[in-house]
Amino acid sequence: MKNVAISGFGITKFTRDDLPIESLMASAVKSLFVNTPNLVQKDVDAILTATSDSSKYLSSITAELTGITPKISHNVESLCNSGANCAISAFAYIASGLADVALVVGAERFDSPGLILEWDKSRGQFRHPIYWSSIFTKSHMRRYGTTKEDLAIVSAKNHKNALANPYAYFEKEFSINDIMRSKNLTEDIRLLDCSYPCSGSAAILLTSEDVTKRFTDCPIWITGIGQRTVSASFTKNHDFTAIQSTREAANDAYKMSSKESSEIDVAEVHDAFSICEIIEVEDLGFAIKGNGSKYVREMYDTQNRRINPRGGLLGSGHPLGATGIAQIIEIVQQLRGEAKKRQVEGADVGLVQNMSAAATSSTVLIMQS
Amino acid sequence: MKNVAISGFGITKFTRDDLPIESLMASAVKSLFVNTPNLVQKDVDAILTATSDSSKYLSSITAELTGITPKISHNVESLCNSGANCAISAFAYIASGLADVALVVGAERFDSPGLILEWDKSRGQFRHPIYWSSIFTKSHMRRYGTTKEDLAIVSAKNHKNALANPYAYFEKEFSINDIMRSKNLTEDIRLLDCSYPCSGSAAILLTSEDVTKRFTDCPIWITGIGQRTVSASFTKNHDFTAIQSTREAANDAYKMSSKESSEIDVAEVHDAFSICEIIEVEDLGFAIKGNGSKYVREMYDTQNRRINPRGGLLGSGHPLGATGIAQIIEIVQQLRGEAKKRQVEGADVGLVQNMSAAATSSTVLIMQS
Incomplete structure (x- = not known):
C-alpha cells in the first residue's frame, strides 16, 4: 500500500x-x-x-x-x-x-434532498433528523444526567470557535443563555442545538x-482509516446513549495508525446536533462514557480548541457533501501550524469523525504531519 | 497492489x-x-x-x-x-x-433521471441521447460509407444473441428488414437502433x-483497467467518427494487462445505439478504422458471438447502473466456460467497455481466467 x-x-x-x-x-x-x-x-x-x-x-x-x-x-x-x-x-x-x-x-x-430521510420507513412521520437527535438527547440525559445547559455549552463553544473561521456560515457569538432561550423544536432540543443546512x-x-x-x-499523511455501517434504519439501534458505528470506526482507525485516543491533539467531530459531540468525545475515547458533557464543559471553560476548532457543524454550517472535506481541511491546517487564531499549539496528530443518517454509519480518519 | x-x-x-x-x-x-x-x-x-x-x-x-x-x-x-x-x-x-x-x-x-442529459447546456433543446448518436451516425456514414443496413445488422445480431440470455429484456428476434422498417426517430436512426431503458x-x-x-x-482476475473522461459536454468532441475516451481507456487497459487487442477472445461493448458498436470495435482495435461495419457484418454472417454475446444493450435492455455490472458478469461466465448457448469457444481473455454521456467518458476492463 x-x-x-x-x-x-x-x-x-x-x-x-x-x-x-x-x-x-x-x-x-x-x-x-x-x-x-x-x-x-x-x-x-x-x-x-x-x-x-x-x-x-x-x-x-x-x-x-x-x-x-x-x-x-x-x-x-x-x-x-x-x-x-x-x-x-x-x-x-x-x-x-x-x-x-x-x-x-x-x-x-x-x-439538498439529503436533508430529509425519505427512505427510512421505520421512522413513520418523524423523518427529520431532529427526531433521532432528540431520542439520543433524552437517552443520554436519562442515563448520565446530561442537562440542557450541557447541550448549550457545546453550541456556545462551537459558535465561538467559528468566529475565527473565515469560511463559517455563522459570524456571531451566542451566549449559553441565548442558546437555551432559542426556539424549542422538541422537548429536548432548541434551534441553536442544531446545525444549519x-x-x-x-x-x-x-x-x-x-x-x-x-x-x-x-x-x-492519512495514517488511519476506520469505517462502519451498522444499519440504515434508525430503529435498528439498540443503545441511544452511544454511537456504535463511530466506536467501531475509531477502533479500526486507531489500530491502523498505531495511535491511541490519548495521542490525538486535535479533532473535528460531527456535531450535527449538540448531543452528538458529547457522545462522540466518549466513543472516540477522549472522555470516559457518561463524562462527555464534563469534558466539553472543560474545553469551553479553558477556551481549549482541541475539539472542533473551526466551529464544527454547529458553528460552520452543514453543507452535507462538503462537511467531511472541510473537517479534513481544518486538520490539515492545524497539523501544518497554519490555523492562525484557531491554532491548537503543538498539534501533530489529528482526527476527523464524519457520520450519516442518525449515526448509522461513521468514518474516522487519523492524520499526521 | x-x-x-x-x-x-x-x-x-x-x-x-x-x-x-x-x-x-x-x-x-x-x-x-x-x-x-x-x-x-x-x-x-x-x-x-x-x-x-x-x-x-x-x-x-x-x-x-x-x-x-x-x-x-x-x-x-x-x-x-x-x-x-x-x-x-x-x-x-x-x-x-x-x-x-x-x-x-x-x-x-x-x-431513471439519468436518461436525459439535463446538465449539458451545449446541446440546447437536443438533450435526448438520440441526438448525439445521430451525429455520430451521420459522421461515420459520410466518412466511411456506413449504411442504414449496417446499423440494422448490429441490432439484428444483438437481439439474436439476447435470445440465449435468460436475463435480457427482449425475447424476440428481429430481422434486418424489421429493424430497417421500425420507426424513424431521426433522419439516420430508427427505433430498433436504440437501446431500451x-x-x-x-x-x-x-x-x-x-x-x-x-x-x-x-x-x-481483473488484469487491465483503463478510464478516461475527455469532457462532459458533447460539443467538446472534435471527431464524431471516433470515441476518443474509449480509445485512450483501451490503450491503458491493454498496457496494464500486457495484452493486445488481437488477444481478446470475447468482449462486451457499450452499444447504446447501433452506431456505437461499429465505432467501438474500431477504437478497441478489433477492426481498422472505417471497417467496423464490415467487421460486425462478418460476426453476423458467421454467427460469431465474440462481440456482445449476451446481446449487448440493444438486446438485453439498458438499466443504466446495472449495465456495466451485467457486462462484467457475461465475461465472467464466458471465461469460466459457463455461458451455455452463448459460449464463445476457448475464451481466455475478455474485455468490457462501458461508457457515459455521449461517449464523453469510457471505462475498459480486461479480465482473465
Whole structure:
C-alpha cells in the first residue's frame, strides 16, 4: 500500500446563496489550484465529487469546468459522510497504484434532498433528523444526567470557535443563555442545538508518496482509516446513549495508525446536533462514557480548541457533501501550524469523525504531519 | 497492489416492472448469495452501489436489507458507466488492502433521471441521447460509407444473441428488414437502433487474492483497467467518427494487462445505439478504422458471438447502473466456460467497455481466467 498525503486544499465560504451545485464545485477546485501553484490540470488522474445533490455526472462536469481530463471520475454519495467516504475512495485509488494525484471535491446546496430521510420507513412521520437527535438527547440525559445547559455549552463553544473561521456560515457569538432561550423544536432540543443546512464547497488534493514533493513542502499523511455501517434504519439501534458505528470506526482507525485516543491533539467531530459531540468525545475515547458533557464543559471553560476548532457543524454550517472535506481541511491546517487564531499549539496528530443518517454509519480518519 | 478476482455474481431479469430501486438492489445481492454458498454476510467488508437513481443512502439500505454491516459503503454515480466505475472503485479498495471482500451492486429503474442529459447546456433543446448518436451516425456514414443496413445488422445480431440470455429484456428476434422498417426517430436512426431503458440489477463479488479460494474454484482476475473522461459536454468532441475516451481507456487497459487487442477472445461493448458498436470495435482495435461495419457484418454472417454475446444493450435492455455490472458478469461466465448457448469457444481473455454521456467518458476492463 502506497502512502497517501493531503497536499493541497481549497474552500469557499459557507452561505445561504442559491448557487448551482456545479458552480460550488468549480469554485472549490479553483481555490485549490490557486493555493497549489505547482499543480497543473494534466497532473490530475482522478476527480471524485461528494454530494447528495441529485444532479448527475457532476465529477465530469466539474472536470470540464476546471480544464481537467481525468482517468477516474465519479460521484460518491453516502448522505452526510459523503465527504469522508469520497476522500477514502481517493485514498484507495492512490494506495492501490491506480492514480498518483486525486482531486476530491465536496459540495452541497442549502436545499439538498439529503436533508430529509425519505427512505427510512421505520421512522413513520418523524423523518427529520431532529427526531433521532432528540431520542439520543433524552437517552443520554436519562442515563448520565446530561442537562440542557450541557447541550448549550457545546453550541456556545462551537459558535465561538467559528468566529475565527473565515469560511463559517455563522459570524456571531451566542451566549449559553441565548442558546437555551432559542426556539424549542422538541422537548429536548432548541434551534441553536442544531446545525444549519447551507451552501458550500471544499476540495482537497491527495497524492501518492511518489509525487507529493512536487506539490507541497508540508504534506499531511492519512495514517488511519476506520469505517462502519451498522444499519440504515434508525430503529435498528439498540443503545441511544452511544454511537456504535463511530466506536467501531475509531477502533479500526486507531489500530491502523498505531495511535491511541490519548495521542490525538486535535479533532473535528460531527456535531450535527449538540448531543452528538458529547457522545462522540466518549466513543472516540477522549472522555470516559457518561463524562462527555464534563469534558466539553472543560474545553469551553479553558477556551481549549482541541475539539472542533473551526466551529464544527454547529458553528460552520452543514453543507452535507462538503462537511467531511472541510473537517479534513481544518486538520490539515492545524497539523501544518497554519490555523492562525484557531491554532491548537503543538498539534501533530489529528482526527476527523464524519457520520450519516442518525449515526448509522461513521468514518474516522487519523492524520499526521 | 494485490490481485483482485471476481468470485461470484447475481443478476435479475431486466423488465419494465415498476419496482423500488432498493428492491432491485436487494434482489441482485440475494441472487449472488445463492450462487456463492460459502459467502456469509460478515465476510463483506464493502458494499458499493452503482445507480443514477436519485434515492439516497442506497448502499447502506441495501446492506441492511441483506443483513450486511460493512466497513465501506457508498453509491457511485457516473451515468451510464456507473457500473464499471463502481467495480473499479471496489478493485481499488481491495488492491490497496482496505478491504478483502467487496460487493458491487448496480441497479436502475426504467424511468431513471439519468436518461436525459439535463446538465449539458451545449446541446440546447437536443438533450435526448438520440441526438448525439445521430451525429455520430451521420459522421461515420459520410466518412466511411456506413449504411442504414449496417446499423440494422448490429441490432439484428444483438437481439439474436439476447435470445440465449435468460436475463435480457427482449425475447424476440428481429430481422434486418424489421429493424430497417421500425420507426424513424431521426433522419439516420430508427427505433430498433436504440437501446431500451428498463429496470434491472446485477451484483458481483470482488475478492483479494488472499481470500479468493474461500469463495470460488474459478476466479476471474481483473488484469487491465483503463478510464478516461475527455469532457462532459458533447460539443467538446472534435471527431464524431471516433470515441476518443474509449480509445485512450483501451490503450491503458491493454498496457496494464500486457495484452493486445488481437488477444481478446470475447468482449462486451457499450452499444447504446447501433452506431456505437461499429465505432467501438474500431477504437478497441478489433477492426481498422472505417471497417467496423464490415467487421460486425462478418460476426453476423458467421454467427460469431465474440462481440456482445449476451446481446449487448440493444438486446438485453439498458438499466443504466446495472449495465456495466451485467457486462462484467457475461465475461465472467464466458471465461469460466459457463455461458451455455452463448459460449464463445476457448475464451481466455475478455474485455468490457462501458461508457457515459455521449461517449464523453469510457471505462475498459480486461479480465482473465
